[in-house]
Amino acid sequence: MDKTAQIRIQLESRDPDVTIKLPENTGPILVSTGLRRIALSTLVNNLLENEKPIPFEFLINGQFLRTTIDEFLTANGISSEVTLSVEYVRALIPPSHVVSFEHEDWISAVDVVSQTSSVLLQDQDGTSSPIKDPRILSASYDGLIRMWSKSSDLLAVSKPTSGQPINAACFLTTSKIVSAGSDRVVRVWKYEENGVTGGSMQVSGTFTPILDLYGHRSSVDSISVHAPSSRILSGSSDHTVGLWSTRKSEGPQPPDSLLPSALPGAAKRRKLEQSAAFQPGPQRGPLSLLKRHTGPVSGAIFSAKDSTVGYSTSWDQTLVTWDLVTGAEVSTRRLLNPLLCVTEMPDLGLLATGTSARHIAMIDPRVDVRDVTGLTLRGHAGAIVSAAAEPEKPWGLVSASHDGTCRIWDLRSVRMDGKSASGLAVGGTGQVCESVYVIRRESIANDERKVAGDGIKVFSVFWDKEVGIGSAGEDKRVQIDQMVPR
Amino acid sequence: NIDPESLLPKLPSPDELRPFPTTCATLFRGHEGKVRSVSVDATGTLLASGGDDGTVRIWDILTGRNVWTKKLSSEEAVDVVRWRPSTDTCILSAAAGETIFFIIPQGVHTVNPEIEIASRAILDAGFGYEAQRAASNSEPRKEPAATWSRPLSKLVDNGIMLTITVRAPVKVISWHRRGDYFATVSPKGQSHAVAIHTLSKHLTQLPFRKLKGLPQTAQFHPSKPIFFVATQRSVRSYDLAKQELVKILKPGARWISSIDIHAGGDNVIIGSYDRRLLWHDLDLSVRPYKTLRYHDKAIRAVKYHHGGFPLFADASDDGTVQIFHGKVVDDLMENATIVPLKVLKGHAVKGALGVLDLDWHPKHPCSLSENSSVHKHYAP
Ligand SMILES: [Mg+2]
Numbered sequence: 001m002d003k004t005a006q007i008r009i010q011l012e013s014r015d016p017d018v019t020i021k022l023p024e025n026t027g028p029i030l031v032s033t034g035l036r037r038i039a040l041s042t043l044v045n046n047l048l049e050n051e052k053p054i055p056f057e058f059l060i061n062g063q064f065l066r067t068t069i070d071e072f073l074t075a076n077g078i079s080s081e082v083t084l085s086v087e088y089v090r091a092l093i094p095p096s097h098v099v100s101f102e103h104e105d106w107i108s109a110v111d112v113v114s115q116t117s118s119v120l121l122q123d124q125d126g127t128s129s130p131i132k133d134p135r136i137l138s139a140s141y142d143g144l145i146r147m148w149s150k151s152s153d154l155l156a157v158s159k160p161t162s163g164q165p166i167n168a169a170c171f172l173t174t175s176k177i178v179s180a181g182s183d184r185v186v187r188v189w190k191y192e193e194n195g196v197t198g199g200s201m202q203v204s205g206t207f208t209p210i211l212d213l214y215g216h217r218s219s220v221d222s223i224s225v226h227a228p229s230s231r232i233l234s235g236s237s238d239h240t241v242g243l244w245s246t247r248k249s250e251g252p253q254p255p256d257s258l259l260p261s262a263l264p265g266a267a268k269r270r271k272l273e274q275s276a277a278f279q280p281g282p283q284r285g286p287l288s289l290l291k292r293h294t295g296p297v298s299g300a301i302f303s304a305k306d307s308t309v310g311y312s313t314s315w316d317q318t319l320v321t322w323d324l325v326t327g328a329e330v331s332t333r334r335l336l337n338p339l340l341c342v343t344e345m346p347d348l349g350l351l352a353t354g355t356s357a358r359h360i361a362m363i364d365p366r367v368d369v370r371d372v373t374g375l376t377l378r379g380h381a382g383a384i385v386s387a388a389a390e391p392e393k394p395w396g397l398v399s400a401s402h403d404g405t406c407r408i409w410d411l412r413s414v415r416m417d418g419k420s421a422s423g424l425a426v427g428g429t430g431q432v433c434e435s436v437y438v439i440r441r442e443s444i445a446n447d448e449r450k451v452a453g454d455g456i457k458v459f460s461v462f463w464d465k466e467v468g469i470g471s472a473g474e475d476k477r478v479q480i481d482q483m484v485p486r
Numbered sequence: 487n488i489d490p491e492s493l494l495p496k497l498p499s500p501d502e503l504r505p506f507p508t509t510c511a512t513l514f515r516g517h518e519g520k521v522r523s524v525s526v527d528a529t530g531t532l533l534a535s536g537g538d539d540g541t542v543r544i545w546d547i548l549t550g551r552n553v554w555t556k557k558l559s560s561e562e563a564v565d566v567v568r569w570r571p572s573t574d575t576c577i578l579s580a581a582a583g584e585t586i587f588f589i590i591p592q593g594v595h596t597v598n599p600e601i602e603i604a605s606r607a608i609l610d611a612g613f614g615y616e617a618q619r620a621a622s623n624s625e626p627r628k629e630p631a632a633t634w635s636r637p638l639s640k641l642v643d644n645g646i647m648l649t650i651t652v653r654a655p656v657k658v659i660s661w662h663r664r665g666d667y668f669a670t671v672s673p674k675g676q677s678h679a680v681a682i683h684t685l686s687k688h689l690t691q692l693p694f695r696k697l698k699g700l701p702q703t704a705q706f707h708p709s710k711p712i713f714f715v716a717t718q719r720s721v722r723s724y725d726l727a728k729q730e731l732v733k734i735l736k737p738g739a740r741w742i743s744s745i746d747i748h749a750g751g752d753n754v755i756i757g758s759y760d761r762r763l764l765w766h767d768l769d770l771s772v773r774p775y776k777t778l779r780y781h782d783k784a785i786r787a788v789k790y791h792h793g794g795f796p797l798f799a800d801a802s803d804d805g806t807v808q809i810f811h812g813k814v815v816d817d818l819m820e821n822a823t824i825v826p827l828k829v830l831k832g833h834a835v836k837g838a839l840g841v842l843d844l845d846w847h848p849k850h851p852c853s854l855s856e857n858s859s860v861h862k863h864y865a866p
Contacts, residue, residue: 106551141551164593165551182553182595218529219595237531237595262599264606295849296531315530315850336505338850340548356511356850356865383511383548383865402511402549451832452510452862457549474549 055091139169156205180220235297251284313339347394354384404456407435507864536564612688632690757785801841
């Protein structure tokens with residue numbers, strides 16, 4: 001190798017952060033091809049005139065530079081004659097385990113509220129109160145929802161209802177919660193706290209049901225909310241998407257035939273005995289049940305930019321875009337595998353949908369339905385059932401899988417892959433993204449591998465700027481991991 | 487100079503025949519002792535299983551969660567579980583010893599009040615019919631072929647709404663697609679071995695009192711009033727409307743364990759304890775169209791994918807499930823294309839018993855199989 005070989009590089013950044021933006025006139029820079037990441041990072045910091053250096057990583061053709069530039073050029077068959085376009089990004093920080101909250105049973109869902117989270121938006125009743133400390137909500141197969149502090153204090157547990165698993169739960173506001181489960185009910189709760197924070201007195205909270213929403217004929221498996229318009233979207237294994245109001249005054253009468261009171265004598269009595277301690281809220285029905293899917297609906301979300309638009313995914317292999325004002329289907333995209341969750345990455349304008357075939361498909365809902373995206377995120381060894389976008393960063397995503405891991409993805413790091421082009425997408429371009437970090441369960445030894453995620457399946461994940469990444473599942477623990485700069 | 491290989495019809499490679507199950511997706515843990523039978527419900531969200539511990543269990547297919555359990559017998563294994571084929575009701579049938587149990591699994595997510603009421607009505611209808619018949623018929627009754635009864639209230643409270651007791655242990659339950667008729671097979675039942683039951687009338691009939699050979703299994707044709715009965719060495723098809731024998735298939739196996747009828751109705755797969763899997767095309771001959779010998783031990787179960795994928799599978803005592811492509815074309819001139827796709831390993835073999843049963847997901851190319859205390863869900 002010619003140690004004196006040089007190459008022109010054009011440094012670029014897509015980061016909106018102006019403090020790491022290079023002056024326009026930098027132009028191509030001649031550097032030695034023997035440079036590695038560290039030397040390039042020093043170079044960028046010098047150009048930025050940073051007193052305290054920021055560690056950078058470098059993306060060339062969607063791949064992180066892990067070798068010398070020369071080795072990278074050789075491995076990728078790139079000529080050193082051209083000007084190389086090099087994107088610098090803040091170095092990614094590996095997640096590390098912070099704390100775990102132990103439960104009695106499997107955990108189906110986790111959500112978070114903190115000073116930095118989006119649910120601080122008030123709903124129409126203005127019931128949202130300012131939050132001092134982050135709160136973490138968990139829903140369990142034991143049929144209960146629980147509230148936790150960041151430091152793993154259990155603040156509140158709901159009263160037993162049907163005894164059937166809760167499958168989904170999220171914050172509507174800081175003082176309202178929505179949950180739903182195998183008992184087919186979508187339930188709105190009021191959450192209140194007493195006690196003094198920071199003092200010696202233990203904080204304690206209570207959950208009070210304020211609305212029981214009936215209409216689904218089978219298990220409700222996903223919930224999402226839009227507080228400013230008091231709307232809930234639910235996905236059910238009865239193949240429908242439910243649109244509901246969180247306000248008692250807006251909800252229509254519930255369908256009589258689906259209420260527990262519809263059952264004949266003995267069966268009804270038994271149901272009522274089961275939940276004697278529980279005082280249900282007033283019963284209401286759906287604003288509409290959206291019908292298009294032919295399989296269980298795994299996810300239903302509001303568009304971040306326009307809450308009158310909804311997206312839903314189903315085991316029937318389709319992603320449907322809905323006009324929530326009319327309840328009409330806008331478009332249907334067909335993929336090649338059952339879809340098990342959907343999350344929006346608003347700044348990229350993309351939807352991430354987890355599949356039973358162990359990959360995440362990225363979909364652009366703005367383009368023609370026939371032009372199904374060819375970008376897939378590959379690496380999981382099991383079904384992907386939950387995902388969350390990184391707060392305030394357009395490119396970050398975390399996914400949760402039945403393989404017992406969460407994976408962190410950086411969508412700037414994307415490469416072409418001929419193999420997947422035929423394997424996944426119809427007319428797709430076959431781009432692949434591989435995960436940058438893997439979060440394993442803290443409950444098992446790190447090197448232990450389980451067949452089919454046996455005992456450690458992850459069912460739900462959130463990503464919050466203040467709290468970090470929270471994940472939960474079959475190991476009966478909510479696990480919090482954070483990216484703390486070294 | 488022609489290469490003789492080039493004259494043979496070229497089989498597609500497995501890669502071109504995706505999707506099919508390749509990877510173990512879920513383990514279902516909970517049974518103590520061997521699991522004998524599995525069945526996926528019509529919604530594709532629930533798996534039922536029965537085993538040597540005398541329990542029936544229901545599982546959430548996606549997560550592997552055990553959502554419902556009931557012990558049916560403290561002495562006998564639950565040898566077979568089969569869902570009634572309907573999405574308007576949620577009824578599970580299961581057999582332990584000589585008794586067939588009909589279960590509405592309360593607390594399972596598909597059982598909403600409408601479904602519960604509809605399911606009760608289906609199971610109760612025959613009580614009224616039976617009472618009417620008894621009142622109008624003053625003749626002395628023969629010993630009935632089966633006893634239909636309402637179990638004790640403790641069982642009813644647990645969702646076990648109806649039982650039928652026959653004369654010998656039931657090893658096979660096979661539903662007609664409409665969910666009113668079902669057949670049971672009790673191989674040791676002699677003249678009572680094969681029974682056809684009518685749920686709406688609580689009626690049991692024995693149309694095959696003089697079968698040659700020991701009955702093994704039976705199945706309804708997917709669309710016509712034709713009924714298939716397998717004895718150790720042959721499979722007979724009967725026209726139920728005309729009450730006559732249609733065809734006798736001679737698979738050449740020494741001991742048949744299982745059969746399945748293709749959704750089109752013209753093809754049959756037969757599994758045998760002597761390790762053979764036979765594909766019969768009813769248009770061609772009474773002899774097998776293809777004989778497949780891929781297993782080292784007995785074949786316990788064979789099953790077509792009935793949800794639109796050209797797939798079939800068998801389960802063997804060698805601890806494996808084998809997945810095949812089996813494409814049936816309507817064209818009479820063209821025969822079925824059969825390609826072995828994948829051997830699913832990983833089932834423990836205990837006491838010479840390997841994989842005892844399997845079922846397909848009703849819509850997806852996913853298979854479910856089981857043997858020891860764990861059963862498995864395979865995804866593409
Ligand atoms: Mg033919």
